[in-house]
Amino acid sequence: MAGEPQDDCLFCKIVAGQVPATIVRETDTTVAFRDINPQAPTHVLVIPKAHHKDAAALAAAAPELAADVLRETQAVADEDKLDSYRIVFNTGSGAGQTVWHAHAHVLGGRGLEWPPG
Numbered sequence: 001m002a003g004e005p006q007d008d009c010l011f012c013k014i015v016a017g018q019v020p021a022t023i024v025r026e027t028d029t030t031v032a033f034r035d036i037n038p039q040a041p042t043h044v045l046v047i048p049k050a051h052h053k054d055a056a057a058l059a060a061a062a063p064e065l066a067a068d069v070l071r072e073t074q075a076v077a078d079e080d081k082l083d084s085y086r087i088v089f090n091t092g093s094g095a096g097q098t099v100w101h102a103h104a105h106v107l108g109g110r111g112l113e114w115p116p117g
């Protein structure tokens, strides 16, 4: 069922505390933790605690929760004192999505090229 924890989901395991992560912020509905393979000085993943497979599924099933995730991206940027940052939601394997639990990448702390690769 949408939103229920999935046994085979890495990020559900991080939410449950079964897999360690460097957590930088937590709210009632979201967790933010440092990416294990950072692509920038700040590379934090913001996830909803509830399982949704990608950003669009999250927005369709739980729009308030999608807004919570977006609000947290700004809070992460504030914590790392970033004036500018990029939010990325890789969606689909062709775009590089490897974990099928919605997550926003917050990237900053270096120059960010546009368009992205």
Ligand code: AMP
Residues within 6 Å of the ligand: 010, 019, 020, 021, 033, 034, 035, 036, 037, 038, 045, 089, 090, 096, 097, 098, 099, 100
């Ligand atoms: P994506 O490729 O958009 O699905 O993003 C998944 C991200 O999760 C990648 O940037 C990985 O480096 C990151 N990742 C994978 N395992 C972990 C972990 N145990 N802790 C933190 N980040 C992770």
Ligand code: ZN
Residues within 6 Å of the ligand: 005, 006, 009, 010, 011, 012, 013, 050, 051, 052, 100, 101
């Ligand atoms: Zn999950």
